[in-house]
Amino acid sequence: MQPSSRHDDIIALLSEAGELSVEALADRLRVSRETVRRDLGRLDAAGRLRRFHGGAKAIGVPAPVMDKEWPFAQRMAQNAAGKKSIAAAAARLFEPDDSLFIDTGSTTVAFAEALAGARSLTTITNSPRIAAMLAANHAHKVFLIGGAYGADAGESLGPLALEQVAKFRVRHAVLTIGAIDPACVMDFDLQEAEVAKAMIERADRVTVLADHSKFDRRAVFEVAPLARVHTLVTDLAPSEPMAKALEAAGTRLIVAGAE
Template sequence: MTQPVQDNSLERFMSERLPGDSRQARQLARRQLIVEAVMTEGAVRIEDLTGRFGISLMTAHRDIDDLVERGLLHKTRGVVSAAPTSLVESSDLYRATRQQTEKQAIASHAAAWIEPGQSLFLDDSTTVLQLARYLPAKAPLTVITNSLTLMNSLKDARDITLLGLGGQYHNWCNAYMGQMTRSAIAGLRADCFFVSMSAIMDGQVFHQSAETVETKRAMFDAAERRILLADHTKFERRALYSFARLTEFDAVIVNQGIAIPALRRMQEEGVKVEVAPLR
């Protein structure tokens, strides 16, 4: 990924503080948490912010409008994402560093599912991105992805045939999605699909973006085996659009430290769960 141009507006805003417990101080703290949530998850439905922060929809829109005016966020069709500036790079990098130890452990464990000669669908998630470091040792491979970040990571790898999926570019995740992307996927078949999503609830996997769900589902349907990579925080989040049931995956790889009730629930429901040890 190219380095972002210097832009300190995000840093200044996130470090800003107001004295006391005034209404303005609480408002600023809430807006900083909203920015952090968007940077962590990539995109968030505005309606979801009301329950998360205990505010009205009108207050949520007022907060978002202020952050949009500051150039920090972008609002469209009820979804808020990082603004289409160098801050998108910051958001991408920020999400990549969240739960980094857990994501690395999960990716290391997931690499055991890969064998030389296979074709792989890899999604645009920051968890699956951690797989890139293990792929050269598994070559020759064919890697199919919609992630521009992943394409850049693998472009110089030897014995890896890289197929980039085009379509409409989405800056918040540095990836291509949409009808053109899904049409390209429909003409392909792969041995394995590695995917991560935003949230896991009631035995199902969810994401806050309908278009993301549609694109990843196309890869899911075009792969022989499907592997879900999910760190423990995914079991603490909520998102709107259902993607698949956990029982539809050939394996769900979680990190050591996942809540025992969540682990037992999956095992009781017949989900094939593998726990990646933390180093």
């Protein structure tokens, strides 16, 4: 296949999917990952797509107003490299003896993995997977919130979980979200939004971990206004209007790899 034809195929695939990883493009085009990376570099330089670490996204196509999100297992695989870089940058924000709420999400799972080597933290989470990762380091003190079990993401939800969250008071809440616009951060699931709001209520400071795909989108349930978010860690810089909204809200923006 000639490069120009392959470039057109890449643009067509991205126009259909919105964004794809290097691995997915290589599989669909039946070429090497290195070939895809070269193609993405050229197409990005030509302004035909937006390249990010591990993949690319279409440009010139308005982001849809989303009313659902992918199953958790699929979200774990999406932009894994970007989420890993977010996790590494976020893990450096916390000091020994800090206390943290951590909610359940694909990015907070990566964050817990990055945080596991830190010293003497107290963490409270509604994710058995995150609790197990952190508890492997015996210097950590870990509390697992119970409640109704949400099988998709493997998390505790519902009134019992909310009641237990209310028994703690911590320095930081570290949360994932489903969407963010210039007004607020949002989620697609009511029970997950309720857990996040309860954690925010019992925390002094709020840190949100969100990859670039969450920007300029909307979900059904508001979690918090931007002004309640002290720090946002992401993998790519947001649009100029979004960056201005964060600045106006007093939210510290950290772009992983550009700190």
